[in-house]
Amino acid sequence: MSILVYTENWDGKFKNLSFELVSYAHAIAKEMNSTVTAVSLGKVSDDDLMKLGKYGATKVLNVDDERYNSIDNRATAKAIASAAKSEDSSIVIFANNNVGKAIAPRTAIKLDAGLVSGVTALPLSINPFVVKKKVFTSKAIANVQINSDIKVITLAQNSYDIIDLGQSATIETYDPGIVDTDFSTSVIETNKVSGKVLLSDAEIVVSGGRGMKSADNWGGLEELADLLGAGLACSRPVSDEGWRSHSEHVGQTGVMIAPNLYFAFGISGAIQHLGGVSSSKVIVAVNKDPEAPIFEAADYGIVGDVNVVIPEFIEAVKAL
Amino acid sequence: MKILVLISNVPDTTTKIRFTGNNTAFDDSGVQWIINPWDELALTRALELKEAGGVDKITVANVGEKSTEATLRKALAVGADDAIRINTTANDAFYVATQLAEVAKDYELILAGIEASDYNGNAVGGMLAEMLDYNSVSAVSGIDLDGSDFKVTREVDGGYQVVSIGGPLLAIVQKGIAKEPRIPAMRGIMMARKKPLNINEPVEGIDKTQIIKFELPPPKAACKLIDEENAKEVITLLHEEAKVL
Numbered sequence: 001m002s003i004l005v006y007t008e009n010w011d012g013k014f015k016n017l018s019f020e021l022v023s024y025a026h027a028i029a030k031e032m033n034s035t036v037t038a039v040s041l042g043k044v045s046d047d048d049l050m051k052l053g054k055y056g057a058t059k060v061l062n063v064d065d066e067r068y069n070s071i072d073n074r075a076t077a078k079a080i081a082s083a084a085k086s087e088d089s090s091i092v093i094f095a096n097n098n099v100g101k102a103i104a105p106r107t108a109i110k111l112d113a114g115l116v117s118g119v120t121a122l123p124l125s126i127n128p129f130v131v132k133k134k135v136f137t138s139k140a141i142a143n144v145q146i147n148s149d150i151k152v153i154t155l156a157q158n159s160y161d162i163i164d165l166g167q168s169a170t171i172e173t174y175d176p177g178i179v180d181t182d183f184s185t186s187v188i189e190t191n192k193v194s195g196k197v198l199l200s201d202a203e204i205v206v207s208g209g210r211g212m213k214s215a216d217n218w219g220g221l222e223e224l225a226d227l228l229g230a231g232l233a234c235s236r237p238v239s240d241e242g243w244r245s246h247s248e249h250v251g252q253t254g255v256m257i258a259p260n261l262y263f264a265f266g267i268s269g270a271i272q273h274l275g276g277v278s279s280s281k282v283i284v285a286v287n288k289d290p291e292a293p294i295f296e297a298a299d300y301g302i303v304g305d306v307n308v309v310i311p312e313f314i315e316a317v318k319a320l
Numbered sequence: 321m322k323i324l325v326l327i328s329n330v331p332d333t334t335t336k337i338r339f340t341g342n343n344t345a346f347d348d349s350g351v352q353w354i355i356n357p358w359d360e361l362a363l364t365r366a367l368e369l370k371e372a373g374g375v376d377k378i379t380v381a382n383v384g385e386k387s388t389e390a391t392l393r394k395a396l397a398v399g400a401d402d403a404i405r406i407n408t409t410a411n412d413a414f415y416v417a418t419q420l421a422e423v424a425k426d427y428e429l430i431l432a433g434i435e436a437s438d439y440n441g442n443a444v445g446g447m448l449a450e451m452l453d454y455n456s457v458s459a460v461s462g463i464d465l466d467g468s469d470f471k472v473t474r475e476v477d478g479g480y481q482v483v484s485i486g487g488p489l490l491a492i493v494q495k496g497i498a499k500e501p502r503i504p505a506m507r508g509i510m511m512a513r514k515k516p517l518n519i520n521e522p523v524e525g526i527d528k529t530q531i532i533k534f535e536l537p538p539p540k541a542a543c544k545l546i547d548e549e550n551a552k553e554v555i556t557l558l559h560e561e562a563k564v565l
Contacts, residue, residue: 010478070481070483071476073455073456073457074449074450098476101442101446101458102456103446104442104443105413106449106450108443109417110450114412114414115414115443118440118442136331136438136439136440137437138537140337140339141535141537142531142534142535184486185457186483187482188482189482190476190480191480192476192480198478200478228565247478247479253495261558281564295545296543298543299543299562300543300557301543302546302551303545305548308551309548312551312552315552316551316552316555320559
């Protein structure tokens with residue numbers, strides 16, 4: 001018996017959320033006297049594979065196969081289900097992101113498993129297996145019991161801390177035996193940013209709204225983001241105006257994020273915006289309007305001028 | 321080509337969420353029910369595809385009790401050609417997918433919303449695809465017919481990807497698939513009364529999950545306000561108090 005984690009990579013490097021999944025799985029495994037196996041699909045460097053051990057994986061199944069560089073739902077689910085069977089896994093864990101949401105349900109059917117998506121904490125109990133998840137679009141929480149022998153869950157981002165245990169894993173080359181005809185998705189065109197901090201995986205996000213006044217005023221935000229190693233984002237009006245690219249638009253209709261720290265500069269906090277950022281652990285809001293709804297969601301706020309506050313923040317961060 | 325759109329019957333998004341039975345059941349008294357917003361966009365895109373030609377029929381299907389028929393009628397009023405209600409209570413994604421698999425086999429394209437706004441399960445579409453052994457694409461923000469194949473735009477980390485995929489296909493759609501949901505016109509509402517709404521009895525199936533308790537999230541602490549002239553203090557607080565820097 002083991003716990004299997006699908007550790008997703010982005011352009012050949014594991015995401016932070018993959019490490020979070022391994023740490024989370026390790027905590028459950030400890031409770032059950034079990035071990036964690038990670039499965040990696042696509043080309044990832046040995047350095048990165050070794051990192052999975054640090055966070056608690058005992059074994060890494062490395063499927064070094066370029067066919068997985070772009071996701072095919074059927075083939076990916078088949079590969080992970082095959083790994084789960086060969087590892088005799090009783091729990092299979094995915095991230096609750098686009099890829100996890102695509103693959104987990106198909107994998108659950110292959111394993112005759114019950115699925116709970118968007119789990120937010122360690123299980124309340126292992127036997128019976130009960131987990132917490134958000135329902136009614138975060139307006140409530142449900143405790144859900146999975147009754148099948150094998151359990152599949154997807155973990156909401158930023159639900160568990162990444163813990164470096166200083167351990168190491170054995171890395172095995174693994175062939176799940178997936179044939180070419182299992183792949184049916186052929187990519188015509190990919191349009192994505194690269195070499196930047198990935199917004200959906202960033203630990204800190206610096207974001208600007210209409211209150212920034214013009215596209216020319218982004219220099220300060222860029223400097224602050226660089227200093228913090230943060231992702232750069234914007235609200236919908238900003239991308240609609242063409243001040244920033246649509247790929248930076250966070251909110252319910254853009255990228256959904258859940259960083260440790262979210263800075264909202266000149267963002268009023270429309271409900272659609274808050275829907276995409278309210279899972280952030282800490283929110284800092286700077287806005288001229290004291291009535292702006294963003295202050296309802298924020299942990300720290302300044303009613304003031306972004307052009308005054310941003311340089312102050314930059315100076316203070318440099319002094320840390 | 322025939323398109324099936326999966327419809328979830330959910331409380332209006334402004335509903336105040338309350339529970340009964342010692343927090344074991346959703347309190348549906350006084351609740352307005354709507355088509356799940358993602359399903360509504362999926363239906364809108366299906367109608368656009370039909371208007372562009374190449375689609376013969378759009379069916380909508382729902383697993384639910386008789387009270388969900390108003391939602392299916394609305395889908396018919398918006399423009400679906402016929403509807404299927406599977407007459408049982410929907411409690412678990414596996415059970416719901418098992419029921420839908422019985423009626424979904426004849427469709428070359430199935431559209432499912434990425435989640436339902438009540439239990440946020442993200443599960444039925446993917447499960448159904450696997451049960452039917454259909455191709456599936458998720459996080460779909462655009463779909464067009466391309467001969468016997470489909471040209472699909474999906475969201476990926478940091479951008480989007482356009483893919484080509486053969487049918488039969490189950491596309492799990494998100495916002496962006498259609499600009500605005502269609503609103504039924506009076507003529508549509510009149511016509512919907514005459515469109516077929518077929519009721520199927522459920523097949524045997526099991527719930528693999530069950531909700532044992534609900535709770536409301538803890539109230540959020542008030543925002544700590546700092547004066548503009550002390551802006552640097554925020555960074556200190558983030559470092560020392562919140563420990564996120």
